Amino acid sequence: MSSQTGTPTFVDRYPEEASVVRQAFLVSFVALGLGALFGIIQALHRTNVLRLIDSADYYTVLTAHGVLLVIVFTIFFLVGLYQWAITRSLDRPAENITFTRAWLGLMSLGSVLTGGTILLGFVDEIGISADVLFTFYAPLQAHPLFYTGLAVFLIGTWLAGVDWFRSYLAWRGDNPGERIPLQTFMVLTTMVMWYIATIGVAISVLFFLLPWSLGLIDTVNPLLTRTLFWFFGHPVVYFWLLPAYLLWYTVLPKIAGGRLFSDPLARVVFVLFVLLSTPVGIHHQYLDPGIAEGFKFIAMTNTMFLLLPSLLTAFTVVASMEHGARQRGGTGLFGWLKALPWRDPAFTGMALAGLMFAAGGFSGMINAGMNINYLVHNTLWVPGHFHLTVGTAVALTMMAGTYWLWPQLTNRPLYSRPIALAQVVIWFGGMGLMSNAMHVSGLFGIPRRTAEPQYEGFDFATSFGSVSELNLQLAIGGSLLFVSTVLFLGNLALSMGTPTRDGLGQTLPPALSGPTDSPAVLDNLRLWTVIALVLVVLAYALPLGSIVAESGLFGSGGNPYPVVIEPLVGWIDPGAVIEIFHDLLEVLP
Numbered sequence: 001m002s003s004q005t006g007t008p009t010f011v012d013r014y015p016e017e018a019s020v021v022r023q024a025f026l027v028s029f030v031a032l033g034l035g036a037l038f039g040i041i042q043a044l045h046r047t048n049v050l051r052l053i054d055s056a057d058y059y060t061v062l063t064a065h066g067v068l069l070v071i072v073f074t075i076f077f078l079v080g081l082y083q084w085a086i087t088r089s090l091d092r093p094a095e096n097i098t099f100t101r102a103w104l105g106l107m108s109l110g111s112v113l114t115g116g117t118i119l120l121g122f123v124d125e126i127g128i129s130a131d132v133l134f135t136f137y138a139p140l141q142a143h144p145l146f147y148t149g150l151a152v153f154l155i156g157t158w159l160a161g162v163d164w165f166r167s168y169l170a171w172r173g174d175n176p177g178e179r180i181p182l183q184t185f186m187v188l189t190t191m192v193m194w195y196i197a198t199i200g201v202a203i204s205v206l207f208f209l210l211p212w213s214l215g216l217i218d219t220v221n222p223l224l225t226r227t228l229f230w231f232f233g234h235p236v237v238y239f240w241l242l243p244a245y246l247l248w249y250t251v252l253p254k255i256a257g258g259r260l261f262s263d264p265l266a267r268v269v270f271v272l273f274v275l276l277s278t279p280v281g282i283h284h285q286y287l288d289p290g291i292a293e294g295f296k297f298i299a300m301t302n303t304m305f306l307l308l309p310s311l312l313t314a315f316t317v318v319a320s321m322e323h324g325a326r327q328r329g330g331t332g333l334f335g336w337l338k339a340l341p342w343r344d345p346a347f348t349g350m351a352l353a354g355l356m357f358a359a360g361g362f363s364g365m366i367n368a369g370m371n372i373n374y375l376v377h378n379t380l381w382v383p384g385h386f387h388l389t390v391g392t393a394v395a396l397t398m399m400a401g402t403y404w405l406w407p408q409l410t411n412r413p414l415y416s417r418p419i420a421l422a423q424v425v426i427w428f429g430g431m432g433l434m435s436n437a438m439h440v441s442g443l444f445g446i447p448r449r450t451a452e453p454q455y456e457g458f459d460f461a462t463s464f465g466s467v468s469e470l471n472l473q474l475a476i477g478g479s480l481l482f483v484s485t486v487l488f489l490g491n492l493a494l495s496m497g498t499p500t501r502d503g504l505g506q507t508l509p510p511a512l513s514g515p516t517d518s519p520a521v522l523d524n525l526r527l528w529t530v531i532a533l534v535l536v537v538l539a540y541a542l543p544l545g546s547i548v549a550e551s552g553l554f555g556s557g558g559n560p561y562p563v564v565i566e567p568l569v570g571w572i573d574p575g576a577v578i579e580i581f582h583d584l585l586e587v588l589p
């Protein structure tokens with residue numbers, strides 16, 4: 001225990017909440033380590049530099065890489081960060097810490113079930129596997145434990161949201177009429193978005209994929225489950241991104257030496273994500289037959305609107321950094337850049353992450369264009385894009401944020417700041433190479449998701465490099481990323497052994513333009529939720545209705561009725577049941 005000489009740290013003030021945050025981070029970082037290991041294996045394998053696995057196991061590796069990194073690493077970090085943010089910004093402990101521990105436990109159980117089922121795929125003798133990639137499209141089928149784990153994990157995240165809303169309501173009771181603190185606002189809006197988004201994946205898993213894998217129903221409608229997946233699959237990218245935004249808006253200005261430029265703009269950005277993040281999912285299905293072009297066009301238009309919050313963020317965050325730099329004595333049109341704390345790994349990590357996010361935004365615009373998407377669809381371009389966004393803007397910000405937050409959760413200083421600084425720079429360089437190679441390879445038509453791209457020796461005389469050169473670039477970049485991950489985890493592990501110290505507490509300064517400069521309607525969460533739901537219905541009712549009307553809830557070609565009622569056939573007339581079903585569907589457009 002440290003005596004309270006300077007600013008008390010988070011762990012001084014809220015020891016139990018701090019332990020929950022640490023546990024969530026721990027799970028997150030274990031997943032990061034494993035995910036990076038699988039990442040380097042597949043990067044070296046598909047570029048034919050080093051083959052440690054059999055190509056037949058490639059999908060086990062790739063599924064583990066995807067699920068561990070974009071479900072476990074990112075989301076456990078999110079819940080840890082949000083628990084910290086809500087406790088800190090409301091300045092009150094969790095309403096019931098046992099409940100808090102329970103949802104973290106559920107999430108962990110779900111992750112172990114899902115992750116374990118994937119990893120069992122390496123042991124053929126057991127006969128359990130889930131090589132379905134993180135998108136788990138039917139007709140690929142996983143063992144029921146994979147879907148069960150997902151469901152348990154999801155329930156855990158829902159309860160986390162309940163916990164945070166409870167804290168907020170309790171605070172509201174004590175502080176009527178006050179503006180919601182910014183970090184709490186960010187947590188709550190993210191969760192509103194999450195509740196809406198997860199409706200899609202919950203229906204897909206609980207009503208179709210899980211019963212199907214258990215043999216309770218014979219078939220599923222792949223287009224329907226895909227569409228439900230992407231109903232969730234686009235907003236989930238903001239579930240990864242918004243914790244990074246929270247750090248950029250509320251922590252980065254402070255470590256840059258200044259204050260957030262505008263609190264109201266930050267609120268507008270989060271509200272825009274609540275409204276716009278779900279009715280765009282069909283932009284992942286531009287090439288799916290069975291969805292009319294018009295619906296795809298609407299999704300594209302909505303997607304382009306989503307550029308707005310990202311541009312607002314770029315403006316606000318850079319303005320805050322400039323303010324910080326000028327506070328530190330920076331001058332000139334660009335000269336202030338030199339005054340930023342580039343030796344601070346937390347700052348440099350977040351700044352480099354933001355820079356890569358801008359590049360990811362550009363390649364994202366290519367993906368989002370209906371026509372130009374055909375050029376890059378399912379090529380290596382796509383992983384090239386999202387290793388810039390979730391793989392760097394999010395992942396590197398989370399690592400950098402950890403450097404800032406960890407001492408306040410443990411009262412132990414970081415083991416080595418120079419190693420941390422090298423780590424974030426190596427990540428940036430490694431990703432520059434890997435992502436560049438992936439983008440260019442994609443333009444050459446090299447597919448993603450394959451152990452055997454078979455372009456070896458094929459020279460493209462008209463372009464800069466050959467495919468072999470791109471492969472080498474990808475392999476070197478991937479190796480640097482792996483080294484960077486090891487440095488991050490090693491530094492953190494060693495930090496657990498540094499002696500405890502006083503004075504590691506940090507405060508966050510208020511924004512230059514505070515919450516009261518914005519209209520109160522911004523805090524009206526009910527209003528935004530209702531509008532978001534209306535937009536979702538507008539975007540999805542017709543496409544989903546037509547998918548079901550055309551090929552049925554369970555697809556065509558299988559048993560016309562669920563396997564569960566098979567024994568009842570003879571007692572009841574399945575034809576009559578189906579009639580009723582059809583009549584019901586008739587009402588849909």
Ligand code: HEM
Nearest residue numbers: 036039040043066069133134391395448449450478481482
């Ligand atoms: C050590 C660093 C990493 C390396 C070397 C690496 C490498 C790769 C490679 C080569 C692929 C493409 C495989 C293929 O399509 O055949 C891939 C896919 C992927 N990576 Fe990474 N990656 C790393 C870190 C990350 C991070 C930090 C994230 C997210 C937080 C991430 C998320 C993904 C996802 C979601 C896929 C797609 C999986 C799929 O197609 O189902 N990766 N990675």
Ligand SMILES: [Cu+2]
Nearest residue numbers: 233234283284
């Ligand atoms: Cu998307």
